Every structure is written in structure tokens, then in C-alpha cells.
Amino acid sequence: MSSKTDNGYELLKLEDTDLTLENPAHDIRGREVYSNTGEKIGEVEDLYVDDQETKVRFLDVSAGGFLGIGEKHFLVPVGVVSDVEEGRITVDHSRQKILDSPPLDTNAVPGPKQQYEVNTHYRDLPFSPFGA
Numbered sequence: 001m002s003s004k005t006d007n008g009y010e011l012l013k014l015e016d017t018d019l020t021l022e023n024p025a026h027d028i029r030g031r032e033v034y035s036n037t038g039e040k041i042g043e044v045e046d047l048y049v050d051d052q053e054t055k056v057r058f059l060d061v062s063a064g065g066f067l068g069i070g071e072k073h074f075l076v077p078v079g080v081v082s083d084v085e086e087g088r089i090t091v092d093h094s095r096q097k098i099l100d101s102p103p104l105d106t107n108a109v110p111g112p113k114q115q116y117e118v119n120t121h122y123r124d125l126p127f128s129p130f131g132a
Contacts, residue, residue, distance in 0.1 A: 008112035010051040011058070019054060032088045033061050033076075039095040045073065048110065058118070060104060073104040075118045093122065 012019075014029075021027050033041045042063030047056045059076045082092040091098065101121045102114060110118070 008115040009057050011048045011109050011115070012051055013060075013109060014047040014049055014056075017049070019049065028059070028084060028089055031084075033059075033063075033098075034088055034090045035095040035098070036082065036090065036092050037094060041091070041095050041098050042074075044089065045106075048075070058110065058115070060106065061098065063099060072099075073106050074098055074101050075104045075110055075114065076101070077119055077122055080122050097122075 027047075028044050029046060031044050033044060035041055042061050044059050045062045046060040048058040048060065049055060050057050056078055059078065059081070061074045061076050062071050063074065064070055064072055076091060076098065080091045080093055081089055083090040102117050104110065104114075
């Protein structure tokens, strides 16, 4: 059964669930995020999984700020991750592309419209619920 609806995935923040990853080595929370040119972007704060298939669909990447002040969060599709190494991941986009993406409100789970906007921004479109 697919968790992808006409309006996107029903997402859950991994930290808000009792779910665990099959392989703890696949937990990339806390790892630094780098661009395809080697620029540091930020850090993976959390993972968003789809409710039905329990697969990670998006990363919550924090960037900027000092001691959490001024820090911004961005929703990044797992499809743009190009490399995962111990302690860091690389995304297949520039630092500026990530910083120009729609900001993430960490107090709410991303709904269908935000998922679509983010996927459109990265051109990683698994669905097109708004007729685009």
C-alpha cells in the first residue's frame, strides 16, 4: 500500500514516533550537510518519514545562526542526497539552492502544499497534486 496520496505523503517527524531505523548506521541525524561543491550548509536535525511505508522522505536541515539564534530550517528531499559518509552527507545542489528553498516551520509537519513546493524547488517531483 502506498502512502503517497493525491496531496503528498502523510509525514511524521521521526523524533515524534516510536519508530527506529532497521540499521542504526542509517540514522543521519546530527551529521553535517555539504553542497556538491564542498561548502558546509548545516546539519540534519531530524527525518520525516511517510506514515504508511515508514520510509524517510525528507530531511530537516538547519543552517546559520549561533547557539540556535537565527537558525533556519529547510526541508530537503532524500532524493537530492548524493553521498552519505561517516559524519557527513552531501546533497546534489549548491549551498545557495538549499538556502533559497522554502523555509521549514519546525512546529508543524510539512503538509502536501509544502512538500510540493519543496519538490518543485529541487525538481524532484514524485507527485504533482496541484496540477503543475
